[in-house]
Amino acid sequence: MSKDAARDKIIYAAKCRFSHFGYGKTTMAEVAGDCEMSAGNLYRFFPGKLDIAEAIATEDYENHLNHLRKIAVLPGKNGPERLRELLFEELRRTYHKLEKDPRALEMAQVISRERPQFANWMLANERKIIVELMEESERRGEYVPPGDKQEIAEMIQSATMKFRYPQLWSKLTLPKLERELDGVLKLLIEGLCPLRMAAQHENAA
Amino acid sequence: MSKDAARDKIIYAAKCRFSHFGYGKTTMAEVAGDCEMSAGNLYRFFPGKLDIAEAIATEDYENHLNHLRKIAVLPGKNGPERLRELLFEELRRTYHKLEKDPRALEMAQVISRERPQFANWMLANERKIIVELMEESERRGEYVPPGDKQEIAEMIQSATMKFRYPQLWSKLTLPKLERELDGVLKLLIEGLCPLRMAAQHENAA
DNA sequence: AAATTGAACGCTTTGTTGATTATTCAGAGA
DNA sequence: TCTCTGAATAATCAACAAAGCGTTCAATTT
Numbered sequence: 001m002s003k004d005a006a007r008d009k010i011i012y013a014a015k016c017r018f019s020h021f022g023y024g025k026t027t028m029a030e031v032a033g034d035c036e037m038s039a040g041n042l043y044r045f046f047p048g049k050l051d052i053a054e055a056i057a058t059e060d061y062e063n064h065l066n067h068l069r070k071i072a073v074l075p076g077k078n079g080p081e082r083l084r085e086l087l088f089e090e091l092r093r094t095y096h097k098l099e100k101d102p103r104a105l106e107m108a109q110v111i112s113r114e115r116p117q118f119a120n121w122m123l124a125n126e127r128k129i130i131v132e133l134m135e136e137s138e139r140r141g142e143y144v145p146p147g148d149k150q151e152i153a154e155m156i157q158s159a160t161m162k163f164r165y166p167q168l169w170s171k172l173t174l175p176k177l178e179r180e181l182d183g184v185l186k187l188l189i190e191g192l193c194p195l196r197m198a199a200q201h202e203n204a205a
Numbered sequence: 206m207s208k209d210a211a212r213d214k215i216i217y218a219a220k221c222r223f224s225h226f227g228y229g230k231t232t233m234a235e236v237a238g239d240c241e242m243s244a245g246n247l248y249r250f251f252p253g254k255l256d257i258a259e260a261i262a263t264e265d266y267e268n269h270l271n272h273l274r275k276i277a278v279l280p281g282k283n284g285p286e287r288l289r290e291l292l293f294e295e296l297r298r299t300y301h302k303l304e305k306d307p308r309a310l311e312m313a314q315v316i317s318r319e320r321p322q323f324a325n326w327m328l329a330n331e332r333k334i335i336v337e338l339m340e341e342s343e344r345r346g347e348y349v350p351p352g353d354k355q356e357i358a359e360m361i362q363s364a365t366m367k368f369r370y371p372q373l374w375s376k377l378t379l380p381k382l383e384r385e386l387d388g389v390l391k392l393l394i395e396g397l398c399p400l401r402m403a404a405q406h407e408n409a410a
Numbered sequence: 411a412a413a414t415t416g417a418a419c420g421c422t423t424t425g426t427t428g429a430t431t432a433t434t435c436a437g438a439g440a
Numbered sequence: 441t442c443t444c445t446g447a448a449t450a451a452t453c454a455a456c457a458a459a460g461c462g463t464t465c466a467a468t469t470t
Contacts, residue, residue: 024423028462038415040464049462145392155388159364161374169366169374182361187350190393229453233432243445245434255431 007045009035011059014052022103023053023110050114053107058119064093065125072133079137079144080189083156086129091163091181095174098167104147115119159188212248212250212299214240216264219257227308228315255319258312262271262323269298270330277338284349285394288361291334296368296386300379303372332358364393 013034017026028049032039046052070083098105112119130153138144145152162169163181172180218239222231233254251257260274276290303310317324335358343349350357366388367374377385 023266027460039462040416041414042414043463151388155385155392158367159389159392162363168378178357180360180363183356186366187357187360187364232430244432245446248433249443309468 003045003089007055010042010045010052011055012059015056017186018053018107019081019101019103025106032137038106047127050110053196054118057107057111061122065129068126068129070131073136079142083130084185085135086126087160087163087181087185088178090126091166091175091177093166095166095177098165105167108169112165123157127157130156156188159184182194208250211240211286215247215250215257216260220261223258223261223312224306224308246410255315258316259320259323262312262316263354270334273331273334277334278341284338287338287342288335288394289390291338292365292368292386292390295331296371296382297379300368300371300382303370304379310372316371316385331364332362335361345356354397361393364389 010031014026014031016035017031019048028039028042031052032042042052045133046055070141072082074082074085077085098108107176127150131149134144134149134152157164160181163177163184166172166177216237219231219236222236222239232244233247234244236257237247247257247285251260273291273294276294277287279287279355281288282290303313332355334355339349339357362369363388368382368389371377371382
């Protein structure tokens with residue numbers, strides 16, 4: 001069996017175990033048994049148990065990222081609308097994922113505790129999408145706030161932090177969270193488009 | 206001794222103990238001993254140990270609130286500037302308080318875990334100040350965003366959540382946090398004043 | 411030589427026990 | 441009657457032992 005095939009087999013077995021019994025209640029010996037190999041042999045393919053979890057999370061997250069990338073270039077929508085869709089999709093996905101599946105919550109907690117880098121990596125990926133979204137808006141001649149886009153994206157993420165892993169910080173329900181995110185975005189977006197406002201104001205005058 | 210005097214005495218003794226040895230390492234018997242009474246008697250004045258901690262936190266926080274109220278009407282500053290001062294003061298105070306004093310961190314953690322209501326109460330108090338700040342700005346003829354001020358204040362708090370108990374959510378240093386808060390506020394404030402921008406734009410044209 | 415195993419190691423978790431502590435309350439004292 | 445005490449109670453915590461698990465590596469198989 002090729003190295004890649006073995007890795008995939010391990011990831012598949014671990015994914016089954018983790019989602020059935022949880023990360024903590026799954027042993028390396030069990031995963032190895034499912035792959036018809038010894039526990040020790042797993043370490044030829046992964047540095048450790050956490051790295052298997054990380055590989056699973058990465059795979060899952062890449063799918064999500066692709067989904068977000070599509071939203072960021074949704075036809076028939078302008079920049080602010082796309083940003084709104086992006087952040088709402090993010091909120092809904094993580095909410096549902098962590099809400100209905102306690103195993104997913106456990107894995108999220110373990111990974112973000114033991115591998116803080118991972119959360120940074122996710123943030124950086126999404127920031128990149130936001131930057132591209134702004135660049136695309138600029139290309140289409142829409143108003144885009146002046147200044148370093150990277151930095152603006154960072155601030156957007158800071159301001160919407162509360163909605164990224166909602167259930168880690170509050171016990172609010174999804175509808176309440178959506179209302180709040182809506183309000184925050186209204187402030188942010190109008191802030192991001194002062195000239196559009198100005199133009200409307202001029203037209204009215 | 207009057208009931209109130211006894212309460213004050215208990216609060217004082219507990220404050221000394223808590224800040225010297227921490228909440229967990231202080232026993233009710235010790236606090237009672239400092240007050241020259243029995244442990245059981247403490248329960249005539251407070252429902253429990255946590256309520257003593259809450260009383261101390263409340264007293265301390267009321268001072269802080271008064272300080273914030275002054276900032277919210279700082280002369281020679283307009284609404285956005287006052288809001289900025291308010292939020293920066295909030296960030297600096299909590300950062301320093303929790304940074305240099307592990308006892309304060311312990312008490313903050315205990316109270317916010319066992320008495321989640323308390324954090325809500327603090328948020329509501331600060332929200333009230335923000336609303337008053339906006340009303341004052343309106344009275345002075347400044348631009349104030351349309352809509353329910355209560356709700357706007359809520360959104361401002363959502364967007365600046367990351368800076369409220371900074372060390373519970375990230376390991377960022379104060380300078381980095383200040384830079385981020387500055388960036389977020391730039392977005393928010395410009396969003397809160399589209400007509401001011403519009404006016405500038407018109408003047409330039 | 412390369413791949414794989416499984417026993418051995420040390421760390422973390424779990425279970426258990428005993429002691430400490432918050433809280434209660436019957437009764438003593440004012 | 442009202443205040444207060446201190447012993448009784450129940451919950452929590454700390455310390456320790458045992459078990460389980462992730463990880464390593466010398467030995468074995470391919």
